[in-house]
Amino acid sequence: MVSVELAGLKLKNPVMTASGTFGYGSEFLPYTDLEKLGAIVVKGLSLNPRQGNPGPRIVETPCGMLNAIGLQNVGVDAFVKEKLPKLKGIKTQIIANIFGETVEDYMEVAKRLGDSVSAIEINISCPNVKKGGIVFGTDPNEAFKVVSAVKSSTTLPVITKLSPNVTDIKVMVKAVEEAGTDAISLINTITGMAIDVDKRRPVLATITGGLSGPAIKPIAVRMVWQAAQVAKVPLIGIGGIVTAKDALEFIIAGAKAVQVGTANFMDPDSAVKVAEGIEEYVRKNKTSVKELTGSLRV
Amino acid sequence: MVSVELAGLKLKNPVMTASGTFGYGSEFLPYTDLEKLGAIVVKGLSLNPRQGNPGPRIVETPCGMLNAIGLQNVGVDAFVKEKLPKLKGIKTQIIANIFGETVEDYMEVAKRLGDSVSAIEINISCPNVKKGGIVFGTDPNEAFKVVSAVKSSTTLPVITKLSPNVTDIKVMVKAVEEAGTDAISLINTITGMAIDVDKRRPVLATITGGLSGPAIKPIAVRMVWQAAQVAKVPLIGIGGIVTAKDALEFIIAGAKAVQVGTANFMDPDSAVKVAEGIEEYVRKNKTSVKELTGSLRV
Amino acid sequence: MQSVSSKILYNEEVLPRYFRLGLQWKTPAIVPGHFLMVRVSGSLDPLLRRPFGVYKVLGSKWKSVFRGTGVELLYQVVGRGTKILSEKRAGESVDILGPLGNGFPDPERKQNPIMIAGGMGIVPLRLLAEKLKRGVVLFGARGSSEAGIVKGFRGLGCRVKVATEDGSIGRRGLVTGLLKEEITPDSPDSVVYACGPVGMLKEAARIAQAEGVKCHVSLERSMACGIGVCLGCAVKTRAREEFKRYKMVCSDGPVFDSKEIDWEAL
Amino acid sequence: MQSVSSKILYNEEVLPRYFRLGLQWKTPAIVPGHFLMVRVSGSLDPLLRRPFGVYKVLGSKWKSVFRGTGVELLYQVVGRGTKILSEKRAGESVDILGPLGNGFPDPERKQNPIMIAGGMGIVPLRLLAEKLKRGVVLFGARGSSEAGIVKGFRGLGCRVKVATEDGSIGRRGLVTGLLKEEITPDSPDSVVYACGPVGMLKEAARIAQAEGVKCHVSLERSMACGIGVCLGCAVKTRAREEFKRYKMVCSDGPVFDSKEIDWEAL
């Protein structure tokens, strides 16, 4: 039994694709079987289209990569009109990842999505322009505001995606739960930096970027486990998942579902392979994802 | 020119070994030439000897490792009496890394060191037992107290080693500077976790451990760069350094010196190779470590 | 079009640090300019695939597309990934994903194709020359040994001219000098195909545009996915609408009309 | 004693997933029980070296130490590191650090050495048998194919007895059953050398201690440094002073007196 129910969503298996690593979903049609996925989380959407950052936007690091895409996207309206129809008829859940620079931005994006998708994932790792650029996701009060606002703007299930760049993830978990989030996904990328020694310049045009990939897995598993100690809503584990075993670490630590991110770049069929591997494990061990969730014996 | 002066210490080159990865120094005599190092930072010392944690204490992770040694050490007195004499006559600086569970512990260890070493590095990544286990290094007020106390207990230069498990490293930099630290080293390990999927148990006996190695380099470089934006005292960069190029990233980001940690396990001659590589780079590029420090063009 | 494990037929050092890599692969339709994303090892480090152009399609002649039993890549060892690749031996396998990207558009019937390459930029242009069987290949090499790469090109049915920086073979100087001579106001209607270092592409584009000649450039950017989803390989274009300004080298390119590119930003 | 790059002489699969790896190396003095830390690749992943015992010293006879022109390791492919190692071929190189640790102490002149091994635990005991040229080797194998490992041992001058779990060859059951028969109250003064899975070591230690016979066990723990500085390979002992309780398998061991170990904690 690999199907899970999460915040009212029925997923055929616990494996989703992570936002920003799977485009708008349809790009993967030639490469993998989308129907074998629990859900697809699409690229972060903003109110207006965004051009993103200048290049270089990515750099490889030991067992990981830094990215500074700058949240380039077509905007919520174009997504609903042009991108979403391409997934029509495909039997999996579609989750929209949204972000903004003000609380109002977030609300408006949520409204415009209407019920075109199955759920909304709020990316709170964005600088709050009104608050002088402090990131929504590192201040529990600001996080509370965003999540409450989005909740009041949609009837869809709301997942809040936490930033790992905090001293105590449990404080953030409590804040967004109080704001009414239906589920929590974690972690987003960790802020990092790479320097081109010969040029004495940052490799990325934006100086710092977000670290993802296997390198961050131990940190992500730790944060999911810490979150699980206090969370009442379901958790979705993210960070460096490449294999089914990686995913199972998160599930055993307390996640009801997982997202596969950077691994999609290593192999566009990664997420499906993770889903198949979990199914095999569950079958062999005569267990279920439900039973495995939070089964860590400490 | 690779020699640097740091907090009153003259180092023949900017390369030190990181605490806990180089024993008490003498263990490396058969493997490397200690006199080619800028300084040796020895295993963390406490007031009384400590037995450390049960095993397993280490586990490999993608491009990194987790450790939960539990700060096993012979205690400050045995260090001064038995370990330090083994390094007698070796021409390099010896720095003692110290820790405690109370402010008083830290003070007493510093006192007992007297002037037996060249400098003291304070590890503030330890739980404060009097403060209910909250880690000294994640609370600027507690960090301030420890550093002030150590400063008042020694005439040696004091380096404060920061924990990366915080939302804003700049706050910590300011706090320990205010407390009078002569230099700042960063980063210590990042809290992480690994799970044995088949046993459904944490791999480490202590559940979580500290992540080190190349995996964390982008995070460490970012933190050194952020610290450099506000720091007035010299910085020592640590985290995932394996090659001279890695070390130069930290130096260009703003570090006056670096420490090589986990790489000592990959090759006991690593730190010397890093030092030699920096020397070669400096010679080829007709520059100096001083000139390179903080030379990042953003 | 999934990621496939492909057997290495040969992996030979043809010049110091230059390797020909033959891969067994029942290829889908390939056109010149297509590239592959190659996973150089099963390890998590290096993590990402590496992009390489298709140099030859094995067991295939041009017939509206190439469709063969394998491909040959030509690559230079420049860093960790290519180093690891160079240590692979015949019989081992590597994972490949492709063919990816958009190839070079055809010249018009009466147009004279001028193919200009610097260094490894020769890779997609060799396949283009094999397809077009006419025109001229201008190759900028560092020295006579690198220039040797184009020795076999004459059999492809095109002219070949070489420039080397040290003048050890062919014309002394930059390959763009040769381009200037090929596109003169009284030469026949031309179209330029260019691949190589940014400086060369910029200059080739400038020369072509100054003469009112169309120029197709194949660009390189660091890539993570190769299929247009990570948005990592962005290149700035002159698109009027701001949010359409960044195009992806992997999926919108790697071949672009030189006029489209914002050369200042490159 | 620095880390050295050592050429692979051979790397053969002698049984499914079991490899003999010959390394060219002008060895320092080696005694049975010593191990090496091997870096299986130049990549950062896997990051750490892997520990392996010395199975044979090539080009050397026992003469108070072994000192040869190479070593042979015998290893089983169990995970990523050993997988990568198994793909190396003759002529390639690996980095090795060693010899490390403390070997087995000598038996007294009149003592009968009983060497008991399970699985890969046979590695250090083969070298010990070659040195002692007497006594008995008891080998617990999973089946007849694994049992084949000790075929050549008789030439070493010791007796060899095998137990397999499935009884396909030798005694059916656990190898510790054989140990019980060898140490009887009326058998000559014995000393036990044991290496293998924890369960086996525990039982061997129990049997030996019950008969008042000394038992030397060689332990395995995950290692990072191999030289006693990371304090990662700790094993709990019965040391009276609390802060001396954890000893390092790499530098205090890997060979310990069985009485020293806190078997409950293992």
Ligand SMILES: Cc1cc2nc3c(=O)[nH]c(=O)nc-3n(C[C@H](O)[C@H](O)[C@H](O)COP(=O)(O)OP(=O)(O)OC[C@H]3O[C@@H](n4cnc5c(N)ncnc54)[C@H](O)[C@@H]3O)c2cc1C
């Ligand atoms: C569409 C395309 C086609 C290419 N075709 C060829 C070819 O046919 N032959 C050939 O030799 N090279 C080709 N390259 C360049 C080749 O991809 C790089 O040389 C290679 O990725 C370097 O990898 P590395 O690990 O050895 O170097 P490293 O410097 O260690 O790589 C570090 C990172 O930088 C990236 N990188 C480094 N140089 C380049 C570059 N020039 N372009 C893009 N990314 C780079 C790598 O992919 C990697 O992510 C092509 C590049 C692109 C984008």
Ligand SMILES: Cc1cc2nc3c(=O)[nH]c(=O)nc-3n(C[C@H](O)[C@H](O)[C@H](O)COP(=O)(O)OP(=O)(O)OC[C@H]3O[C@@H](n4cnc5c(N)ncnc54)[C@H](O)[C@@H]3O)c2cc1C
């Ligand atoms: C002193 C000593 C001598 C050894 N001698 C031999 C030998 O002669 N032949 C042989 O086949 N094996 C021997 N081993 C075990 C061998 O080191 C492991 O099988 C090997 O490290 C597994 O690596 P891996 O990457 O394939 O496995 P993985 O499971 O992928 O390794 C993951 C991590 O666990 C560690 N690890 C896994 N299993 C063991 C183990 N049993 N002991 C210690 N660490 C382990 C690895 O070193 C690595 O850090 C010895 C171990 C020790 C401590």
Ligand SMILES: Cc1cc2nc3c(=O)[nH]c(=O)nc-3n(C[C@H](O)[C@H](O)[C@H](O)COP(=O)(O)O)c2cc1C
């Ligand atoms: C290129 C790239 C783009 C990303 N874009 C987004 C995004 O738009 N919104 C978001 O919430 N997370 C984004 N992320 C973060 C991932 O969804 C994920 O949280 C993170 O990469 C960690 O998972 P991984 O290690 O499996 O990649 C992006 C990550 C990468 C690598």
Ligand SMILES: Cc1cc2nc3c(=O)[nH]c(=O)nc-3n(C[C@H](O)[C@H](O)[C@H](O)COP(=O)(O)O)c2cc1C
């Ligand atoms: C096994 C181990 C033990 C360590 N012990 C200490 C210690 O006693 N005191 C301390 O301040 N840091 C300790 N550290 C942290 C290192 O000094 C260093 O800050 C960290 O490992 C990051 O550097 P690296 O990636 O180069 O290893 C230890 C690290 C490791 C891996």
Ligand code: FES
């Ligand atoms: S490489 Fe990912 S979008 Fe081009």
Ligand code: FES
């Ligand atoms: S492996 Fe480091 S102390 Fe034993």
